[in-house]
Amino acid sequence: MTVAPAFARAREEGRAALVGYLPAGFPDVPGAVDALRVMVDAGCDVIEVGMPYSDPVMDGPTIQAAAQQALENGCRTSDVLRTVEAVAATGVPTVVMTYWNPVERYGVERFAADLANAGGAGLITPDITPDYGAEWIAAADAHDLDKIFLVAPSSTDERVALTTQASRGFVYATAVMGVTGARTTTSDLAGPLVARVRATTDLPIGVGLGVSNGDQAAEVGAYADGVIVGSAFVRALLDAGTDRAAGLAALRTLTADLADGVRRVAAPRG
Amino acid sequence: MNGRFDADDLGYFGEGGQWGGRFMPEALVAALDELTVAWHEATADPSFMGEFEAILRDYANLPSPLYEATRLSEQVGCKILLKREDLNHTGAHKIRNVLGQALLTKRMGKKRVIAETGAGQHGVASATAAAYFGLDCTVYMGAVDTRRQALNVARMQLLGATVVPVESGSATLKDAINEAMRDWVASVDHTAYLFGTAAGPHPFPSMVRDFCRGIGDEARAQVLERYGRLPDAITACVGGGSNAIGLFQAFLEDDEVAVHGFEPGGDGVETGRHAATITAGEAGVLHGARTYLLQDDDGQTVESHSISAGLDYPGVGPQHAHLAHSGRATYTPVTDAAAMDAMALLARTEGIICAIESAHAVAGSLDLARELAATKGPDALVLVNLSGRGDKDMGTAIEWFGLGDADRGTPEAVEQVADHVEERLEDGPGLRDGQLGASAGAGS
Numbered sequence: 105m106t107v108a109p110a111f112a113r114a115r116e117e118g119r120a121a122l123v124g125y126l127p128a129g130f131p132d133v134p135g136a137v138d139a140l141r142v143m144v145d146a147g148c149d150v151i152e153v154g155m156p157y158s159d160p161v162m163d164g165p166t167i168q169a170a171a172q173q174a175l176e177n178g179c180r181t182s183d184v185l186r187t188v189e190a191v192a193a194t195g196v197p198t199v200v201m202t203y204w205n206p207v208e209r210y211g212v213e214r215f216a217a218d219l220a221n222a223g224g225a226g227l228i229t230p231d232i233t234p235d236y237g238a239e240w241i242a243a244a245d246a247h248d249l250d251k252i253f254l255v256a257p258s259s260t261d262e263r264v265a266l267t268t269q270a271s272r273g274f275v276y277a278t279a280v281m282g283v284t285g286a287r288t289t290t291s292d293l294a295g296p297l298v299a300r301v302r303a304t305t306d307l308p309i310g311v312g313l314g315v316s317n318g319d320q321a322a323e324v325g326a327y328a329d330g331v332i333v334g335s336a337f338v339r340a341l342l343d344a345g346t347d348r349a350a351g352l353a354a355l356r357t358l359t360a361d362l363a364d365g366v367r368r369v370a371a372p373r374g
Numbered sequence: 375m376n377g378r379f380d381a382d383d384l385g386y387f388g389e390g391g392q393w394g395g396r397f398m399p400e401a402l403v404a405a406l407d408e409l410t411v412a413w414h415e416a417t418a419d420p421s422f423m424g425e426f427e428a429i430l431r432d433y434a435n436l437p438s439p440l441y442e443a444t445r446l447s448e449q450v451g452c453k454i455l456l457k458r459e460d461l462n463h464t465g466a467h468k469i470r471n472v473l474g475q476a477l478l479t480k481r482m483g484k485k486r487v488i489a490e491t492g493a494g495q496h497g498v499a500s501a502t503a504a505a506y507f508g509l510d511c512t513v514y515m516g517a518v519d520t521r522r523q524a525l526n527v528a529r530m531q532l533l534g535a536t537v538v539p540v541e542s543g544s545a546t547l548k549d550a551i552n553e554a555m556r557d558w559v560a561s562v563d564h565t566a567y568l569f570g571t572a573a574g575p576h577p578f579p580s581m582v583r584d585f586c587r588g589i590g591d592e593a594r595a596q597v598l599e600r601y602g603r604l605p606d607a608i609t610a611c612v613g614g615g616s617n618a619i620g621l622f623q624a625f626l627e628d629d630e631v632a633v634h635g636f637e638p639g640g641d642g643v644e645t646g647r648h649a650a651t652i653t654a655g656e657a658g659v660l661h662g663a664r665t666y667l668l669q670d671d672d673g674q675t676v677e678s679h680s681i682s683a684g685l686d687y688p689g690v691g692p693q694h695a696h697l698a699h700s701g702r703a704t705y706t707p708v709t710d711a712a713a714m715d716a717m718a719l720l721a722r723t724e725g726i727i728c729a730i731e732s733a734h735a736v737a738g739s740l741d742l743a744r745e746l747a748a749t750k751g752p753d754a755l756v757l758v759n760l761s762g763r764g765d766k767d768m769g770t771a772i773e774w775f776g777l778g779d780a781d782r783g784t785p786e787a788v789e790q791v792a793d794h795v796e797e798r799l800e801d802g803p804g805l806r807d808g809q810l811g812a813s814a815g816a817g818s
Contacts, residue, residue, distance in 0.1 A: 254400045259403070281559060
C-alpha cells in the first residue's frame with residue numbers, strides 16, 4: 105500500500121491533499137473509528153492514525169491530553185492496528201504516526217507485517233531519522249510500506265537530501281520549530297523549507313504543525329502538496345466533551361472547511 | 375580513539391548498535407550535531423580544559439578527598455574507601471557536569487540554559503552554574519516533585535532560575551525531561567539543554583560522563599598513591615548513572631578491578647515498585663537512547679519507584695546497559711530499607727550523613743566488602759563513590775526513622791535503631807534485602 109494515489113489525484117485536481125490526524129483510542133477505540141470515518145467522509149484524502157504513547161516529546165498539550173486519555177482507557181498497540189484496518193477499509197490511504205518504542209517493543213518486522221495486513225499504507229516516525237532507522241527501512245521495504253520521515257527548518261541541506269532519499273509516500277515538513285498545536289498564524293519558515301525539499305525530490309511534500317482552518321489550509325496548499333492537520337481535530341473533539349454527536353458534527357464542519365481551503369486558490373500574499 | 379567500552383561516532387555502545395544512539399526528532403539533530411562538534415573541539419582545546427579544571431578547583435572544591443572509613447571498615451573486615459563527592463559545592467558530583475556543560479554553552483555563544491530535575495539537585499546545580507556564568511536558566515520539574523521538594527525550588531529561585539512545574543503525564547522526572555525537550559525544540563537556536571545524567575541522545579551519555587570522569591580519574595590516582603595498587607572493587611549507585619559512570623570510566627580497562635553498580639530496588643524488585651532498570655527492565659528506546667527500560671508489553675513507560683528521588687527514573691544511561699550486557703560491570707538492586715539502614719550506619723560509624731542515593735552504594739558495598747574480606751583478607755580495598763550529602767534528605771529520614779520527635783529522640787529509641795543495624799550486620803539476610811528500616815519505621 106501507499107499514499108501515492110491520493111497525492112496524485114489531488115495533484116491532477118490542481119490542489120493539495122488534506123491529511124488528517126487523530127490518535128487511536130480517543131475518546132475511546134470505537135469513538136476514534138467513528139471520528140476518523142467522519143473525517144474521511146467530509147474530505148480528508150489521507151488519514152494518520154496516532155499511536156498513543158506515554159512520553160510524546162514532539163506533541164503539545166492538546167495531543168498529549170488525547171493520548172493520555174486513550175492510554176488511560178486501555179488503548180493497546182493491537183487497537184491501533186484494528187483502527188487502521190477499519191479506516192483503511194473506506195479506501196482512503198491510512199498511515200500510522202508513532203514514536204519509536206512501541207514499534208520496537210511490538211517487534212519491527214512483526215509490526216510492519218501486521219500493519220500491511222491491516223491495509224495500512226506506512227508509518228510516520230517523528231523520533232527516528234533515516235540514519236538511525238535501518239531496521240524500520242528494511243521492514244518497510246519488505247512489506248511495501250511508505251516511510252515518511254520528517255524534515256525541519258533546522259535541517260541542513262545535506263540532511264534534507266539524506267531524508268528525502270530514504271522516504272517513500274511523502275515527505276513530512278514541520279513548518280515551525282516547536283511541538284504540535286494549532287497556531288493563529290502559519291509559519292514563514294515553511295515556504296523556504298518546502299523549496300529546499302523540492303530541490304532534492306519529486307515526492308509530494310506535506311506541511312504540518314499549526315494549521316487549524318480553511319484559510320490557513322489554502323495558504324499552505326499554495327506551496328505544499330499536502331496540508332497536515334492534527335491538533336485542531338483533536339481540539340474539536342475535546343471541546344465537545346462527552347457529547348459525542350456534537351464532537352462528530354464539529355469534526356465534520358472543520359473537515360469541510362479545511363477541504364474547501366485546499367481547493368481554494370490562496371489570495372496572493374503581501 | 376574509542377575504547378571497547380566507548381560509543382562509536384553515531385553514539386552506539388556495544389557491537390551492532392545495541393545501546394545508545396540518537397532516536398530524536400529531526401528538528402533537534404542539527405543542534406545535537408553542533409553540540410557534538412563543539413564538545414569535541416572544546417575538550418581538545420587546552421585552554422577550555424584548563425579553565426574547567428580551574429573552576430572545579432577554585433569554585434567547586436575539587437578534587438574531592440579519598441577517605442578511608444575506618445570504623446565502617448571494622449564492620450566488614452576489609453577497607454572501605456569513600457570518594458567524598460558529598461563535600462563538593464552544592465553537595466554532589468553533579469556540579470562537575472553542569473559547570474562543564476555551562477562552560478561549553480558560554481563557548482558556543484548561547485545565552486540561555488534549560489534543565490530537568492527530579493528531586494531538585496540537578497536543578498540547583500544548573501541554577502548555580504547559570505548564576506556563575508551569567509546565563510538565563512529555566513528548570514522543568516514535575517509538579518509532584520515541586521511539592522515534595524519545596525526547599526530546592528526555593529534554592530533555585532534564590533539563585534535566579536525560573537522553575538516550571540510540569541503537570542503532564544505522571545508529573546515526575548521523566549515528564550520534566552519531556553517538557554524540557556519540548557522547550558528545546560522551540561528554542562534551540564539560542565538555548566542549551568543541560569542534561570542531568572549520562573543518558574539521553576548522543577552526545578549526552580558520553581559528554582556528561584566525560585565531565586564527571588574526574589571522579590574516577592582522581593580516585594584512581596589517590597588510591598594508587600596511598601595504597602600502591604588499584605582497588606579490588608569500585609561501587610556506585612545507579613539511577614540515570616552519571617556518578618557511577620564518572621567513577622567507572624577510569625577503571626574499565628583494569629580487568630582486575632570489579633565494577634559494581636547498585637540500583638534502586640524500592641520496595642523490592644518482586645513487588646514491582648522499584649527503579650531497578652537493569653535488573654528488571656528490558657531493552658527499549660526512551661529519551662533518545664536504546665537502553666534498559668521499565669516498560670509494559672506495548673512499550674509504554676512504566677512509572678518507577680524509589681525512596682531516593684535522584685534514582686527514581688525508569689531508564690538508565692546506555693553505557694551502563696552496555697557494561698551490564700557485556701559483563702564488565704555487575705548491577706544489583708538495593709531496597710529502600712537497606713539504603714536507609716546504611717544511611718544510619720554511616721552516620722553513626724563515620725559521622726557522615728550521606729544522600730539516600732549514595733546510601734544505596736554504601737548498602738550494597740557492605741555485603742560486597744564482607745565477601746571480599748572472606749576471599750582476599752583484611753587488606754582488600756573497596757572504593758565507594760559517596761556521590762552526595764544528605765541534608766536534602768532529612769525530611770525523608772525524619773519520616774522513615776521517626777526522628778525529630780522528643781519521644782523518638784530518646785536514648786532508648788536511638789539504641790533500638792542501632793541494635794537493629796548491628797543485628798543485621800552480624801547475621802541478618804544482608805543489608806541489600808533490608809528489614810530494619812521497615813520495622814523501625816513501622817512504629818510511626
